[in-house]
Amino acid sequence: MASLEQTRQLVTEIPGPGSLELNKRRAAAVSHGVGITLPVFVARAGGGIIEDVDGNRLIDLGSGIAVTTIGNSSPRVVEAVRAQVADFTHTCFMVTPYESYVAVAEELNRITPGSGEKRSVLFNSGAEAVENAIKAARSYTRKPAVVAFDHAYHGRTNMAMALTAKSMPYKSGFGPFAPEIYRAPMSYPYRDGLLDKELATDGELAAARAISVFEKQVGAANLAAVIIEPIQGEGGFIVPAEGFLPALLDWCRRNDVVFIADEVQSGFARTGAMFACEHEGIEPDLICTAKGIADGLPLSAVTGRAEIMDAPHGSGLGGTFGGNPVACAAALATIETIESDGLLARAKEIERLITERLLRLQAADDRIGDVRGRGAMIAVELVKSGTADPDPELTQKLSTAAHAAGVLILTCGMFGNVIRLLPPLTISDELLVEGLDIIAEILGNL
Ligand SMILES: Cc1ncc(COP(=O)(O)O)c(C=O)c1O
DSSP states (O other), rough: OOOOOOOOOOOOSSSSSHHHHHHHHHHHSSTTTHHHHHOOOOEETTTTTTTTTOOOOEEESSSSTTTTTTTTOHHHHHHHHHHHHHHOOOTTTTTTOOOOHHHHHHHHHHHHHOOOOOEEEEEEHHHHHEEEEEHHHHHHHHEEEEEEEEOOOOEEEEEHHHOOOOOOOTTTTTTOOOOSSSEEEEOOOHHHHHHHHHHHHHHHHHHHHHHHHIIIIOGGGGEEEEESSSSSSSTTTTOOOTTTHHHHHHHHHHHHHHEEEEEEETTTTTTTSSGGGGGGGGGOEEEEEEEGGTTTTTTTEEEEEEHHHHHHHHSOOSSSSSTTTTHHHHHHHHHHHHHHHHHHHHHHHHHHHHHHHHHHHHHHOEEEEEEEEEEEEEEEEEEEETTBBBBBHHHHHEEEEEEEEHHOOOOOOSOOOEEEEEETTTTOOHHHHHHHHHHHHHHOOO
């Protein structure tokens, strides 16, 4: 395959005629329950570019929602997948196992924080990892309740929906939801700071507010697990105040409650560390991973303390496709690529490039309420001028205009007013800067 030129190029309107045609087929054949951010049909992708069926080349600031962190069709992954497909595509690990599943578990046990004995189990999606982390925590503690946080997103299966905070579009009309789920206030420095400056900077204070919910509304005797995204994803890339996560973990340890870090979006080098919880120096009991784990092949995992992971009875965990050999080959190549190509350092460089630019923009535009995030996971929260009121309309206009100009950005946030930037770590500085210039110019004209 000819290499994909790393320049933005628009040869038609966005979406072009080829995409419009395919979109008609999509509308006739695919459930309308599947929303589409940008109806441009993809022909190829790699580096920092997505090329569509009309020959347009878009700057990729989304990575397929934080998945292709090491770049689409990354060379080691392509080679490993080709070799594995030629050997065998599936046997089911629960029937006749194969080495690559074990090797992925060994690698996950090695690269996740914590030096104690660990175990891993593999699944297909982030939601499945979350479901199974809860199963392990309940088996281990023999308690029923789970606490999740305001603004949380944990997926679309029944338990994951129950843990997710936002009603539309994730939950509305899909209940009843799994019982015994409680919700605690998140540390959200930007919005907490509007009420109480100390709460915005003192993570322990914000943790005390959440712990009061654990103690008064649930009770430690009933609580199996606290699940939290160390940096919230769909909720708006909310980075909790320093000290928040360690204080929660400390409370969990003292109360026989399993602390689950959902690193589905924030894991695998995205934030400049292999896992976002490393920025706070914490060692969660269990970690859920997915998205960036296998460069786009469907794979997820739960990794954690051996005594918790071994608590479920034999055959209590698993699934037909979990830890598929092709996905395992891709995961091993992904981990090797992150480590050999210095991608943690690259994520930090990207953080510097993006935040410097966005902070300059913010200084001149009071509609940028907050700039936050780590590594190649940075967000801008847009508000109405002179206030902190969320501005979802401005966010939508900015996103639509960026798409028309050939820059793929995503939105998020409980109030729909956050632009999130998730470039692949293989994007060139030139493309990244061009993408940021275009976003800045559009915002200036809105
Ligand atoms: C933090 C987090 N947890 C879980 C999920 C669900 O993952 P999946 O869509 O693979 O089921 C997501 C997906 O966006 C996520 O961001």
